[in-house]
Amino acid sequence: MNLNYSPEDIAFRDEVRRFVRANLPDAIRDKVLGHQHLEREDFVQWQRILHARGWGAPGWPVEFGGTGWTTLQRHLFEVECAVAGAPRQMPFGLSMIGPVLMKFGNSAQHQRFLARIVASEDWWCQGYSEPGAGSDLASLKTRAVREGDHYVVNGQKTWTSYAQYANWIFCLVRTDSQAKPQAGISLLLIDMNTPGITVRPIETLEGACDVNEVWFDDVKVPVENLVGEENAGWTYAKYLLGHERTGIAGLGNCHREMQLLKTFATGARAGGQPLIDDMRVRERIARLEMEIMALEMLLLRVATQARSKGAGAEASILKIRGSELQQEIAALQLDVMGPDAWPYAPSWLAGGYDGWTPAPAHAAAVTGNYLELRKPTIYGGTNEVQREIIAKAILEQ
Template identity: 50%
Template sequence: MDLSFTPEEQKFREEVRAWVKENLPQEVSHKVHNALELTRDDLQGWAKILGKKGWLGYGWPKEFGGPGWTAVQRHLFEEETALAGAPRIIPFGPVMVAPVIMAFGNAEQQKRFLPGIASGEVWWSQGYSEPGSGSDLASVKTKAERKGDKYIVNGQKTWTTLGQHGDWMFNLVRTSNEGKPQTGISFLLLDMKSPGVTVRPIKLIDGGVEVNEVFFDNVEVPAENLIGEENKGWTYAKHLLSHERTNIADVNRAKRELERLKRIAKSEGVYDDLRFRDEIAKLEVDIVALEMMVLRVLSAATSGKNSLDVAGLLKIRGSEIQQRYAELMMLAGGPYSLPLIREAMEAGWQGNFPGGNPALAPLASTFFNMRKTTIYGGSNEVQRNIVAQTVLG
């Protein structure tokens, strides 16, 4: 197993770094490095820049319009964009539903949906979780009844991330109640502008609106929007979730946030405290270990060996690391990281007092937001059971 990068891969890294430096808007990079709130225009603007270059679908094969990069090249691209302060690519379109359409969709669906995803023009949302159906995804109740050449959809989804911006949604819907719960689920693509779709924002503790409830009241969906076969959606959902959980690990963002933690600790005078430095060191060791695990998977894929089935393990460690760096930033900021006055953050003055550090203003918001990471994408408790069964035997 060779975890070092080849000269060709290092050259590729430098090319990506140079392009990102030239094309990433500085105001967006500033927001990312300081954990300031990104607008829809910020997120989709960067997606369109990547789309124009042909890099939004950076994990796609050439046959579907992607760059056809190797697993190592994809990793280097993710690392360089993260360290440069680029917004994290909203995964629902290019990272999650696109591979499902490629693997299980028909030629017409691929021709219809993939170009809009690749360009960044179409914003996709995820319709998985429901009230009472989060980690137990097989219990979804949103119903789709086939009537002629269309489905009639009724039900509710919740925790729909950035659903207020969505143009289209990929949905798990129940098309049968016979047999095991998993056997009656279908994978349906739904236009969120359809009559009967209602999006209701959920205001979070930090005052932001990142997640939503989505209601379906007799929504008509053409049957041609069904991916694959009816009642086979559970298979397609599992395919998608493997991409989501690996994406959640986000080791490259952790490396960027580690540097931000060090900056805050130094500015607040706690970096020289040996006990606090120990905590930073332990976090850094865990991030390096997570990166080594990712590189092991990449090495196996590059050498043609079977990749390690560790998507759940990557999700567990990655999400815990995200919570830890948020906690350490709060500790570094001390009492100045506690106030959470959204209007003050938006006005740009919170933390802007004599000797104050404006970078402390969003820390409480980041801390609260990161509490979700061990729950979404399959709770860590459930993931540990899966790891025990599939990895340990």
Template identity: 55%
Template sequence: MDLNYSPEDDAFRQQVRDFLAANLPPDLRRKVRGHLRLGKDDYVRWHRIVAAQGWAAPGWPVEYGGTGWNAVQRHIWDEECALAGAPPILPFGVNMVAPVIMAFGSAAQKAHFLPRILHCDDWWCQGYSEPGAGSDLASLATTAVRDGGHYVVNGQKTWTTLAQHADMIFCLVRTDPAARKQDGISFLLIDMKSPGITVRPIVMLDEEHEVNEVFFDNVRVPVENLVGKENQGWTYAKFLLGHERTGIAAVGRSKRELRFLKALALRQQLGGRPLLDDPVFAAKIAQVEIELMALEVTVLRTIAQEDRAPGPQASLLKIKGTEVQQALAELMVEAAGPAALPFDSALLEGRHGIAHDSADEMQAAPLAAYYFNYRKTSIYGGSNEIQKNIIARMILGL
């Protein structure tokens, strides 16, 4: 493939930049670039701004509200949004459950759910992991028993991101306990307001309520909310995970954080000169930048295969993408030094009136929380160890 951008690509990039300059609210830009916490209203506001432009689902087919952009244009869009400091369009609806509904859902499911996902009328969360089924997802124990026109769901999901805001959850459930564990799983769409659902927060090391436990106690789900065929959910889950792992690479976001790291290292002093001039620290930055450049080329190769769903190569992107993200977070904390230690919840939530000695301290103060949060990236979406097993088996044939 040609890795040089064409004049048409450059013109498209300028169009995206013009849109972002005119429409990205300054308060959202400040939060994202400053590593501050985003609330539900922040995510929804930006999603609806982009949806009004018709750009909320670049990867969707045009008939469902997609843009018709090619792979390079979608990459440029993601990159420019990240560099500008735009909040991400949360993936659970647009990039995860929507492709499953398009590929395997009924006509009624497509007509009802896809427009609501496109315009952020429903906030979705993912019901995959359980206390005894994380990377070994096929060991899940949450059950769904057919009872007339409903399934009755019982069990527990954990690490459910932003479930406290969710209207809907796409959920893997066991519908045939006698079958081989991968063969007895189904894919259900469940209304989070259903009686019997309890959401309990899990507060993490960064003191943020981002993930949750979700309990199902005799929750009745209409049979019409089964996606595809009963006991075929493992096929749909693998299809979804390919999309999720490709997105986890987050090249644009890492480029933005690399810029932040270089600016931070330029301001920090070591022996009377900028830390960025220190050959040891500069070598660390160069190493992660080289890895990021190689990752971007691999992402472009993967997304250029527009006629196929992401395959096992998505595991490569997931591994290297998360390693780059963690390396950047570590170097930020190293560059900030003691200034990264303050753990100020009011600052992280963007509340005004926070006193710090300098603008540098204002930028450095959220970095400890950022570092802690990014320790998870090599685990979610299937741990990196599991991804290496997939690569060994499906790419290397071992």
């Protein structure tokens, strides 16, 4: 792999950098860099700015409204946006159900859903996990029974991220209870405004309520909202999870948080020297930077392979290392900030620190980010399950 950027790559990176700096609203940038909670409108506003520029779907082919960018261009775009303080583009439509519909959906579904995803006219959420069926997804019990031209869905999903904002959910349901677990699952697209759907928030460690329980009580779903073939949903689910796990690596976030870590470490401390003067701190920062570089190379390789043959066990490697690396950076931020990171309360931070700004700025919000990052090693399939996938792939060679 050639690790040097070409003049064309550098020109593209600079174009993205200029655009983001000129068009990202200051209020959104400050929230992201300050680890504050983002509302629905923050994500939608930024997505529509990108859409107006023609950059709404970096990973999609041109025929479906995407940019047609190379793997490297998509990588440069993600990193530049993250480092500048842009919110991530919501993955549920762009990186999950969108690619599934392109590959397995019919032309009517293409026309109905894809353009609305890019324009942020629809907000999607993922209906996979259930109580008792998280990492063991094949154990799901939400049922869909066909009655004429529609399915009747009953059951419960949990840990459904941003369901409180969503107007559509792509949902794994059991359509054949007699078949072996993986063979009796289908993928349905369900309008969240359908009667019988209830969304209940779950408050997480950092004080946010962005994950939810979703209940289905005799929810009627048109048969035309079935993706692909009935009882073939497990194939589509695996394809989608490969895309999700690649995205969980969070490389752009790693670059942004590393910059913030260095800012903290080089800042003058009351009654002492900057912590960057401590050899042990420098060694830990240097090790993390090397890990980020290795993750970057792995991401480019996996993303390139995924375009031609789909993401395999390599995506699991990427998910494990990327999620753990984000946690390691956040943990070192806490170590570096010490007592400055202690006074954490979401309502206080949202109020602008109640008239007091820590030194350096945003120090108190580091704790919230640390707590938020307990999630990546769990969602998308726990890291323990990913290690089993890797081991199985090795043994089958």
